[in-house]
Amino acid sequence: MCAHDRAEPAVITPKELGECNKPERALLAVRGKVYNVTEFVERHPGGRDILLMAAGRDVTQVFETYHDEKAEKVLSPYTNVPDADPDIDVASVHFRRIRKDQTWYPFYLLQHVYAPVMYSLYGLKSRYDDIAILYFSKRRGSIPVNPLTPSQHALFWGGKAFFVFHRLVLPAFFMPLSQVLYFFVLADLATAWTLALVFQANHVVQHVDWPTPDPKTNTINQDWMELQIRTAQDYSHDGFLTTKLTGGLNYQVVHHAFPQICQWYYPEIAPIVKSTCKEFGVPYTVRKDFWEAIGDHVRLLWDLGRDARVEKKAK
Numbered sequence: 001m002c003a004h005d006r007a008e009p010a011v012i013t014p015k016e017l018g019e020c021n022k023p024e025r026a027l028l029a030v031r032g033k034v035y036n037v038t039e040f041v042e043r044h045p046g047g048r049d050i051l052l053m054a055a056g057r058d059v060t061q062v063f064e065t066y067h068d069e070k071a072e073k074v075l076s077p078y079t080n081v082p083d084a085d086p087d088i089d090v091a092s093v094h095f096r097r098i099r100k101d102q103t104w105y106p107f108y109l110l111q112h113v114y115a116p117v118m119y120s121l122y123g124l125k126s127r128y129d130d131i132a133i134l135y136f137s138k139r140r141g142s143i144p145v146n147p148l149t150p151s152q153h154a155l156f157w158g159g160k161a162f163f164v165f166h167r168l169v170l171p172a173f174f175m176p177l178s179q180v181l182y183f184f185v186l187a188d189l190a191t192a193w194t195l196a197l198v199f200q201a202n203h204v205v206q207h208v209d210w211p212t213p214d215p216k217t218n219t220i221n222q223d224w225m226e227l228q229i230r231t232a233q234d235y236s237h238d239g240f241l242t243t244k245l246t247g248g249l250n251y252q253v254v255h256h257a258f259p260q261i262c263q264w265y266y267p268e269i270a271p272i273v274k275s276t277c278k279e280f281g282v283p284y285t286v287r288k289d290f291w292e293a294i295g296d297h298v299r300l301l302w303d304l305g306r307d308a309r310v311e312k313k314a315k
Contacts, residue, residue: 012027012029012034014058017029017034017056017057017058018056018057018144019056020055020056021052021055021056021057021144021146021147022052022055022146022147023038023041023048023052023149024038025038026038026041026051026052026055026056027055027056028051028054028055028056028057028058028059029057029058029059029060030058030059030060030063031060032060037051037055049152052146052149053146055146056144056146057144093105095111095114095115095118096108096111096115096301097111097301097304097305098204098300098301098304099210099304100210100304102304108304108305108306109305109306110305111301111304111305112298112299112301112302112305115301116197116297116298116301119192119193119196119197119200120189120190120192120193120196121189121192122192122193122195122196123188123189123191123192124188124192126192130156133145134148134156167184168180168181168184171183171184197294197297198246198249198250198290199249200294200297201233201235201287201290201293201294201296201297202232202233202234202235202249202252202293203231203232203233203252204297204300205233205293205296205297205300206296206299206300206303207233207285207296208230208231208232208233208285209227209230209231210231211227211230211231225257226282228253228256228257229253229257229273229277229282229283229284230282230283232252232253232256232285233252233253233285233286233287233293233296234250234251234252234253234254234270234284234285234286234287235250235286235287235288235289235290235292235293236250236287236288236289236290236293237250237251237267237270237286239289239290242289242290243266243267247263248263248264248266249263250290251263251266251267251269251270253270253273253284253285254266254269254270254273257273270286274286
């Protein structure tokens with residue numbers, strides 16, 4: 001039973017808050033206070049799905065960055081923060097070691113060789129993960145996923161059906177099925193590999209911060225904008241073609257700081273961000289090109305693949 005179905009309690013625990021995450025009873029917490037937004041769901045200017053996604057959890061930082069006049073919109077409020085950024089969540093035994101708090105295993109010695117190759121399987125993995133997350137684990141890393149509405153279920157499976165139809169069924173009318181499967185697998189591997197490398201070059205690299213929340217307060221004592229800048233890096237600012245092919249993701253720092261701005265304006269914003277960072281002493285990392293940026297990622301894999309052995313020898 002949702003806590004709010006009873007007489008209004010003086011204190012609502014995180015567990016009780018988490019139970020109130022459905023359209024018929026939606027609560028959320030902002031700055032330590034719990035709000036009943038059930039009647040507001042259909043009137044929310046940002047759309048009902050946003051509130052339903054937020055229901056059952058503390059959304060203080062996201063709320064402030066979208067509504068406070070002193071803050072801009074936020075796309076990824078907890079970049080590179082363990083147990084808060086799902087992009088760096090790892091299993092107890094993961095195929096790669098990208099965080100120092102992960103247990104070291106001998107096979108990590110070769111992760112700088114095999115991990116970049118395995119990124120080509122991310123497309124297949126993502127199609128498995130979205131079903132597993134929505135219908136089984138109900139979590140993406142440490143972040144709980146709220147139940148879907150009937151229309152969202154229909155949209156999800158409709159999208160799956162359309163994908164299968166236009167990628168496999170429709171081409172089979174014009175060429176042998178063996179060729180369809182061959183080109184499907186080839187395109188899928190190439191696309192997943194390219195996209196994965198683009199993102200690894202932005203975040204999972206040397207020279208960026210990997211903040212750790214205070215164990216007592218579970219907070220990070222750092223300005224939000226500074227956090228975005230310190231936890232990512234840009235590359236190839238002079239690469240017109242790189243900017244077009246990556247959709248502006250080579251300006252990842254700018255993308256996180258100003259996600260509400262069209263990516264084609266990032267090249268004009270970046271110099272302003274750079275000069276402001278210089279003025280306030282905040283490091284803004286920009287690599288010469290994609291290859292230098294992905295080199296940072298490979299070096300991170302190399303270093304953390306050997307990290308435990310080096311520390312053990314040092315002792």
